[in-house]
Amino acid sequence: MFRLFSLLVFFAIAGFVSADVANVYDFDTVQQEQRFQKLAEELRCPKCQNQNISDSDAPIAKDMRDEVYRMMLDGASNEDIVNALVARFGEFVRYKPELEKRTLLLWATPIIAVFGGLLIVAGVVIRSRRSDGRAPTLTADQKARAEKLLAESE
Amino acid sequence: MYPELGQLALIIALLLGALLAVVPLVGSVTGRENLQAFARPLASGMFVFVGLSFAVLAHAFMTDDFSVAYVANNSNSLLPWYYKFSAVWGGHEGSLLLWILLLAGWTLAVAIFSRRLPAVMVSQVLSVMGMVTFCFLLFIIMTSNPFDRLLPNVPADGADLNPLLQDIGLIMHPPMLYMGYVGFSVAFAFAIAALINGRLDAAWARWSRPWTTIAWAFLSVGIALGSWWAYYELGWGGWWFWDPVENASLLPWLSGTALMHSLAVTEKRGVFKSWTVLLAIVTFSLSLMGTFLVRSGVLTSVHAFASDPERGIFLLGLLAFTILASLTLYAFRAPVVHARAHYGSLSREIFLLLNNVLLVSATLLVSIGTLYPLILDYLDMGKLSIGEPFFNMTFSPLVVAAALLLGVGIFSRWKKTDAGWLGRKLLWPLAVSVLVSTAVILGYGDFKPWAFAGIFSAVWIAVATGWDLWDKSSSRKGRIHGLRRQSRSYYGMVLGHLGLAMTIAGATVVSNYGIERDVRMEPGDVAMVGDYQFVFGGIGERQGKNFTAQYGSFDVLLDGKRVARLHPEKRQYAVGMSVMTEADIDGGLFRDIFIAIGERLSDNAWAIRLQYKPLVRWLWLGALLMAAGGGLAVSDRRYRLKVRVKNSEAAPVPPAKEPGTPAGVVS
């Protein structure tokens, strides 16, 4: 009887225990958790050798994560949070460069490259169409030489 | 005594390299066969002495010779013997020696496997490779001598190999990577030789192709190993960071893939010659630039070797000489006259050209993303960071576009493909792909547009490839006969493309449907990640060979049943006192479970990083498949048959028809 009772108690407590643990940075919804993760991945640790603040162990990275967390709980938007950190640490901590005059070439490159390439391909196709079917004609001399060569290599 | 022998061997190799760079080249240009004949023996000699040098350095490591500065900086008496060996390439000087060893090795390989080539071509190719080897030997002897001694104050023990590098991944990753980088020097040498002797034709393309393909295969394996190593070793579960050093390895891969495909067109149809030559030069230049970026301190990266401005300048000079000289030669000697070939707008040639456009755009994109911070800093326009968000946004669409084109291009024919025929051919594969992709997406979770694009790309490639194989293997004598009839070259292509599909699938699924949680756990706690339960058993301590570790015990349950028991650790290494996070992973073909211990939050509580990573292994398996495809393609009969053509200079026309090439092979 006692064993049954203790078994019941065990399961009762086990039921409690299997309730989920809290995140280090805890949020109410999964979306917010994911939003936090994504933000942390987009911010660069100013002290480390090219790591985002999510992956870095540096104290400053932890401080930045804490600040992102605090601001998210306060209801700030992604833009607000990133701007707040940029205001303190500079554009350096932004992993996705803003579209401004100095980064125009950067963002334009893929587009220019692809469209430039497509133009070239179009040009190639058009040029190939123009040389349509006209097989190179040989002079009598060249013909004779060609036949001699072919005969040799048989 | 021995280390000096190693240095001497390098100097002898340098002299041989100088001779190799000059003598056969002179012989080829003046028509003196006796000078050309020096090429092969010089290549062998150069390899022997570089090999000797490498052996001496390895010996110094294995015998704990701490009088050699490089050994003292990178090794330790407590290091297990296999790490002592791999420590040879753990630092700048030694890895450079490995690079040169492989370069000499490829040179020797070209010398051995080029019996069928005209002597003039061979001497020029070997001369160019000799030049490159000479430059690197000069660099290592003058600025990065691995044999510098610490006499008379020999340290009692070494500073130890960086714990991050004490790993099987390190043993294999640099050699594979370097085999790829250095292998592209062969295509480069062929290109330069062709520019020098003016013999730029389909035969040249045929000779270059297998060398390019093998180098590409090795580079694929090297990059995959690096990604896998970062994944399990660096403790965060990431597999690609768009770090400058990683990008430096991706650039020659992208360009090399374009080169591989361009060579196919030049070989088959004799067109795009100038473009292919340029690609060969660019690909090797990118390999060299990668070497420079990693060792010069110009860019910040966790991967970079210790930087030294003097070395940076020397290396840049080397780079400048090689690249500027070859591009100048190209500008003056590349043919401007167009080959009179005719191809329709939906021909295979055009599809491969489009493939090149996308790959070159990707190369440009990654280059500019990597170098832009440097450019802005040079122009005093401030410091900027370009990372994952930028690359993911711009690179992914290119991959999807390339994948879509691949599927269509597989069905295309050389010279001309009828639009209506092509359209009809694509209908069924398209329908099947849409169905399968939708099923996969819904199977993994909710519908995300980019995830669908990625999965569809992968499925589309696989379905199109399979469909084409089915078509080609239909035969009156039965399916098996039809399958047997296809060349290894064709199957190489099939494997290569399927490998790409696998990698794309892995990348898409793990990025979109992977789950990561950073949780606070005390012993006894249970955390939920997706459908998995993680039970924290507690923290223990253990002693390793050269470290002490605190390890956590975790049971992972799925539907109440235990699927894994994991022990992630935090290690403190005896020498150097660095603390490393060692994640533990339960790997599987379709998913990985990943646990890493973070910081201690209180007496009893720890921050634990838990991850569910679906299909992550497909990333690397796909790369291995791609490499296998390359290997298979290279073993094709046409590279192994003796050709009954007179080996004379008076044969500008490639051999009429080779025995053994099945009619209708389109690869």
Add this chain to the structure above:
Amino acid sequence: MRRILLFLPLLAALVLGIILFAGIGKDTQTLESALVGKPVPAFVLTDLHNPDIKLNQELFQGKVRLLNVWATWCPSCRDEHADLMWLAHEKGVTIIGLDYKDDRTDALTWLDRLGNPYHTVIHDPKGTLGFDLGVYGAPETFVIDAKGIVRYRHVGVVNERVWENDLLPVINSAREDS
């Protein structure tokens, strides 16, 4: 015309080479401060020597000063301490100290033992002011002008060379403006 096109790759390589050459030897790690030209952020913290005294950003009004971020756990701060003493006593520079993420008792003992170059020391146990200033690793030294505007930030130890080449010119120009 076509031949000209073939020279493009060469040109591109040349340009790239120049940029890479210029990049050699450059320090990729030091960041310029994002606060240059902006006022010292608002704060309310206590004086290290007297916990009852509350300090705020008004502390920086009136004259040009240096703000030195330091901590007892930072070995480089120990290195630069003698130079700071020299600056404060020999050169008459007013230095405000920011004791960053430090224990009050430890800090006081440290200053007692080594000497105090600071006019005032702000105690920032949680590092909030440091964070707002964009401090990412001690030691760092700021030049603040008479209106409380940040003029310059130096990352790393301050020594005679840094003083002569980097800090003094900024201080002089700030003094001229006020």
